[in-house]
Amino acid sequence: KAGVTQTPRYLIKTRGQQVTLSCSPISGHRSVSWYQQTPGQGLQFLFEYFSETQRNKGNFPGRFSGRQFSNSRSEMNVSTLELGDSALYLCASSFGSNNEQFFGPGTRLTVL
Amino acid sequence: AQSVTQPDIHITVSEGASLELRCNYSYGATPYLFWYVQSPGQGLQLLLKYFSGDTLVQGIKGFEAEFKRSQSSFNLRKPSVHWSDAAEYFCAVYDTGGFKTIFGAGTRLFVKA
Numbered sequence: 001k002a003g004v005t006q007t008p009r010y011l012i013k014t015r016g017q018q019v020t021l022s023c024s025p026i027s028g029h030r031s032v033s034w035y036q037q038t039p040g041q042g043l044q045f046l047f048e049y050f051s052e053t054q055r056n057k058g059n060f061p062g063r064f065s066g067r068q069f070s071n072s073r074s075e076m077n078v079s080t081l082e083l084g085d086s087a088l089y090l091c092a093s094s095f096g097s098n099n100e101q102f103f104g105p106g107t108r109l110t111v112l
Numbered sequence: 113a114q115s116v117t118q119p120d121i122h123i124t125v126s127e128g129a130s131l132e133l134r135c136n137y138s139y140g141a142t143p144y145l146f147w148y149v150q151s152p153g154q155g156l157q158l159l160l161k162y163f164s165g166d167t168l169v170q171g172i173k174g175f176e177a178e179f180k181r182s183q184s185s186f187n188l189r190k191p192s193v194h195w196s197d198a199a200e201y202f203c204a205v206y207d208t209g210g211f212k213t214i215f216g217a218g219t220r221l222f223v224k225a
Contacts, residue, residue: 033212055211056211103155
């Protein structure tokens with residue numbers, strides 16, 4: 001069974017631009033979560049989707065948004081990029097609510 | 113509030129020596145606990161998990177962890193460390209109400225020859 005895939009793996013943007021990151025979960029998994037990892041803040045929860053519904057959102061500004069499609073694939077969008085948005089963005093999928101999460105390799109976003 | 117504390121930012125051990133990484137959690141209900149490992153530039157790999165039952169859990173790569181409810185701890189151990197174990201290790205608890213994993217700050221493991 002293929003693992004969680006994230007595209008692109010690396011991205012360079014400039015301040016003020018917007019970016020869309022994609023995540024394909026493991027087949028059969030209906031929950032997709034997103035996390036931001038930075039050296040200063042560690043791993044921070046962004047949001048979680050289950051069957052196309054956002055069930056929870058972390059403490060991030062409205063510039064961060066996401067969605068999930070009927071095939072469970074998910075995208076997250078960051079608008080009006082700031083330097084501080086430079087981070088590794090990790091996607092994780094799980095079968096249900098109380099199952100272990102499987103993480104993708106991440107998308108490394110650099111904002112110049 | 114739920115939280116996970118890893119008191120050691122980094123640890124250095126000699127190859128072949130034993131390892132223990134500490135983790136304390138704060139969670140109101142029965143916790144779902146995890147240890148993940150991350151190599152540079154990579155995602156997170158699950159080492160082991162505790163949901164219920166036997167408090168000593170075995171994981172991959174020769175790791176084990178012991179859940180101690182009285183101490184709110186879930187320490188990770190390995191009897192003999194290999195150079196390839198050098199990585200960052202994250203302890204985590206799954207918040208069932210918030211549908212999210214709460215991570216500790218991580219412990220960077222260095223292995224010296």
